[in-house]
Amino acid sequence: MITLNRPDAYNALTETMTAELTQAFRNVAGASDIRCVVVTGAGKAFCAGEDLQGVTDDTDYAALLRARYHPMMEALKKVPQPVVAAVNGVAAGAGLSLALACDFRLAHKKSSFVSAFMNIGLVPDFGMMYTLPRLVGYAKALEITVLGQPSDGKKAMELGLITEWVEMDEWESGIEVFCEKLASLPTTAISLIKRYMMDAMNEPLDGLLEKEAEAQRVAGESADHKEGVRAFVEKRKPFFKGK
Helix, strand or coil: CEEECCHHHCCCECHHHHHHHHHHHHHHHCCCCCCCEEEEECCCEEECCECHHHCCCCCCHHHHHHHHHHHHHHHHHCCCCCEEEEECCEEECHHHHHHHHCCEEEECCCCEEECCHHHHCCCCCCCHHHHHHHHHCHHHHHHHHHHCCCEEHHHHHHHCCCCEECCHHHHHHHHHHHHHHHHCCCHHHHHHHHHHHHHHCCCCHHHHHHHHHHHHHHHHCCHHHHHHHHHHHCCCCCCCCCC
16 A cells, blocks of 8 residues: 555645655556555545645746656556555545546545646646546546536546545445455456556557457466466356466
């Protein structure tokens, strides 16, 4: 589990935090024994976005994004394991972008999702203009980013922003159950789906079909595939090892 740990500042992101997050994503990407990754926040918030205490009138936001957020997004997207955002409170600005960049999102009644960029005269960043319309469609993404109305957990569920609703008194166990389910699946196949499904949104069919064929070759050579076939023939539940 990766925990953003500045609860007194609603886990607002600093230069140190983005560097540590980037390194954490790189570390888990290279750990074959990790089958699922959870990102959450300490205290009452998931992440309030960039810490505005660290910006000035002279801040070059393009340079800031290129130096800090772009490497973090690149590292996150290279994580082959499923990444789950456990949104335990407000996810605002770049904090919402972080949650949207994860593969799955869990929420409860105190979760809150808000773009927030419009409130300070900025545009959505950290990939939000890429991920959000792919989740909810162009029109709704425009509403969320321009009008800036926050969505609670229930509303976010209706919009398609989150994967699963978890009751407050079952939050920790709910995360565990969801992640255990992901961890029990064939990891190689998940990593291939993650890699190519996003490509499919921006690529002609013929190019995607070739990538699909190559991905199926790799998956077909995995131990998990062989176990899946054996389990099917033997009429039992498969036991995948992520190999």
